[in-house]
Amino acid sequence: MWEYSDKVKDHFLNPRNSGVMDSPDAVGETGSLSCGDALKLFLKVNDNGRITDAKFMTFGCASAVASSSALTEMVKGLTLDDAAKLTNEDIADYLDGLPKEKMHCSVMGQDALRKAINSYRGIQIQEKPGNVVCECFGVTDLEIIEAVKTNSLDSAEDVTCYLKAGGGCGKCVEKITEIVATAKVEA
Amino acid sequence: MTTIYTDNNATTMVAPQVLEEMLPYFSELYGNPSSMHSFGGNVGLKLKEARQKVADLIHATPEEIIFTSCGSESDNAAILSALAANPDKKHIITSAVEHPAVKSLCESLEKKGYRITFIPVDRMGRLDTDLLYSSMAEDTALVTLMWANNETGVIFPVEEIAQKASEKGILFHTDAVQAAGKVPIDVSRIPIDMLSMSGHKIHAPKGIGVLYVKKGVKFHPFLKGGHQEGGRRAGTENTASIIGIGKACELAGEHLKEMGTRVKAMRDHLEAGLLENIPASSVNGERDHRLPNTLSIGFDAVEGESILLLMDQTGICASSGSACTSGSLDPSHVLMAMKVPFESAHGTIRFSLSTYNTMEEMDHIISVMPGIIKRLRDMSPFWKGSEAR
Numbered sequence: 001m002w003e004y005s006d007k008v009k010d011h012f013l014n015p016r017n018s019g020v021m022d023s024p025d026a027v028g029e030t031g032s033l034s035c036g037d038a039l040k041l042f043l044k045v046n047d048n049g050r051i052t053d054a055k056f057m058t059f060g061c062a063s064a065v066a067s068s069s070a071l072t073e074m075v076k077g078l079t080l081d082d083a084a085k086l087t088n089e090d091i092a093d094y095l096d097g098l099p100k101e102k103m104h105c106s107v108m109g110q111d112a113l114r115k116a117i118n119s120y121r122g123i124q125i126q127e128k129p130g131n132v133v134c135e136c137f138g139v140t141d142l143e144i145i146e147a148v149k150t151n152s153l154d155s156a157e158d159v160t161c162y163l164k165a166g167g168g169c170g171k172c173v174e175k176i177t178e179i180v181a182t183a184k185v186e187a
Numbered sequence: 188m189t190t191i192y193t194d195n196n197a198t199t200m201v202a203p204q205v206l207e208e209m210l211p212y213f214s215e216l217y218g219n220p221s222s223m224h225s226f227g228g229n230v231g232l233k234l235k236e237a238r239q240k241v242a243d244l245i246h247a248t249p250e251e252i253i254f255t256s257c258g259s260e261s262d263n264a265a266i267l268s269a270l271a272a273n274p275d276k277k278h279i280i281t282s283a284v285e286h287p288a289v290k291s292l293c294e295s296l297e298k299k300g301y302r303i304t305f306i307p308v309d310r311m312g313r314l315d316t317d318l319l320y321s322s323m324a325e326d327t328a329l330v331t332l333m334w335a336n337n338e339t340g341v342i343f344p345v346e347e348i349a350q351k352a353s354e355k356g357i358l359f360h361t362d363a364v365q366a367a368g369k370v371p372i373d374v375s376r377i378p379i380d381m382l383s384m385s386g387h388k389i390h391a392p393k394g395i396g397v398l399y400v401k402k403g404v405k406f407h408p409f410l411k412g413g414h415q416e417g418g419r420r421a422g423t424e425n426t427a428s429i430i431g432i433g434k435a436c437e438l439a440g441e442h443l444k445e446m447g448t449r450v451k452a453m454r455d456h457l458e459a460g461l462l463e464n465i466p467a468s469s470v471n472g473e474r475d476h477r478l479p480n481t482l483s484i485g486f487d488a489v490e491g492e493s494i495l496l497l498m499d500q501t502g503i504c505a506s507s508g509s510a511c512t513s514g515s516l517d518p519s520h521v522l523m524a525m526k527v528p529f530e531s532a533h534g535t536i537r538f539s540l541s542t543y544n545t546m547e548e549m550d551h552i553i554s555v556m557p558g559i560i561k562r563l564r565d566m567s568p569f570w571k572g573s574e575a576r
Contacts, residue, residue, distance in 0.1 A: 018566040057568040061492035
């Protein structure tokens with residue numbers, strides 16, 4: 001049993017803004033069925049570049065639903081520029097924290113938001129930059145380096161909590177440990 | 188809110204009769220069974236009685252019963268003893284769907300240079316016995332297989348496999364933690380060398396296990412020290428719990444028939460009700476060769492932890508086959524070994540019943556589950572139709 005905050009429980013049991021949005025201005029999708037969680041974020045954006053409405057569809061555990069629900073509440077009313085600055089830590093803070101092993105749910109929220117904003121701005125999202133390290137969850141070395149630097153991660157285990165990388169077959173754990181060590185020196 | 192407990196493969200309630208038998212041995216009857224005085228010796232006599240009751244459940248003799256601290260200790264002791272007894276043999280055959288008590292130990296032995304063959308299962312959870320038999324080699328020290336799977340309830344053909352191992356002179360151990368008390372076990376008829384059981388799965392307390400070691404099978408103690416358990420497992424006896432598991436085995440023997448009839452009928456009713464009322468749901472494991480109390484059922488496009496937490500809101504206790512509850516991220520190794528599609532593996536729930544459940548409880552679960560699944564599917568991007576709306 002996970003120790004969820006009251007806010008996480010509330011957003012799971014009473015999700016805000018769940019459901020499909022008719023004719024959204026922007027959509028951001030992340031995750032997959034095989035990964036065990038996925039989020040589809042819908043945004044309405046007005047002419048001034050301000051987010052006027054947000055909705056979500058989520059497949060995943062309680063913290064994935066809660067993170068998605070929180071994300072939609074947080075972005076409503078923000079300009080795209082301000083929304084683009086939201087981090088996974090902000091989502092977790094809004095929910096009074098997430099268990100460490102569940103931080104990847106907040107990362108998923110940040111990722112979907114970024115993708116939605118990019119799609120609105122017409123930025124073509126090419127293939128993920130960097131080289132895939134974790135094949136189970138399709139995580140690249142650059143993503144790992146970014147997560148280590150922004151969240152001050154210390155170990156491969158931490159990386160698994162935030163990005164899931166290494167949490168499947170476990171083959172890439174050694175490689176992740178090396179990347180963490182290098183990134184920490186750089187940070 | 189009343190609790191409906193359908194998680195008996197995880198642990199069971201201590202039966203009131205079991206508790207009653209145990210209580211005096213926590214307080215006034217605290218003697219050490221090894222003592223010379225009758226105050227302790229009388230406790231020893233009570234242990235003898237308990238040992239007999241455990242032996243009776245599986246048709247063994249009391250001398251063949253060793254009390255341990257849990258099923259995991261029994262598994263570890265059995266496997267390590269088999270290796271110690273055959274120092275020149277470096278091969279173990281097991282399955283891909285074992286409990287972590289066996290799986291993790293085998294994986295660690297693999298790192299130490301042992302050769303481990305993990306026999307795969309098919310989509311129904313059935314063991315590839317042809318591969319198992321052809322894997323038996325000159326240097327095979329042990330075949331260790333669960334009698335019944337904890338997640339799906341699928342029963343392995345232990346009798347046939349034990350026979351084949353015996354013919355080749357290979358030791359055979361079975362983890363019968365889930366099978367004991369749910370299906371008949373008769374070690375006098377099957378050439379099983381070692382068998383593990385756990386108290387808390389059969390209405391005895393946590394912290395007591397059993398290892399059966401067939402008479403004549405060489406045993407190397409896992410825990411060395413005093414002379415307890417005939418020198419095969421040191422440590423002052425957990426007297427109250429041993430007395431508890433004795434009583435629990437007696438009750439399990441009496442309830443064996445009810446398991447195969449009333450409990451099975453409840454499970455079948457639950458299964459039929461859920462399949463009928465929830466679209467895109469499917470049973471994991473071969474239905475005809477399953478424990479009578481276990482139902483593993485997958486619901487497409489939703490995730491297990493979310494299902495469990497919504498069930499918890501209504502007082503229903505069960506388990507999931509999904510990762511999110513355990514800290515690992517892939518669905519359970521059992522469902523993955525069976526190649527259950529991700530779509531239903533992530534949304535798999537295990538219901539495991541006991542004789543304490545009622546048909547009314549099954550009806551309640553059947554009435555509540557469709558709403559829970561629909562609620563989650565309504566926000567799942569993978570649920571068919573969500574795109575179309």
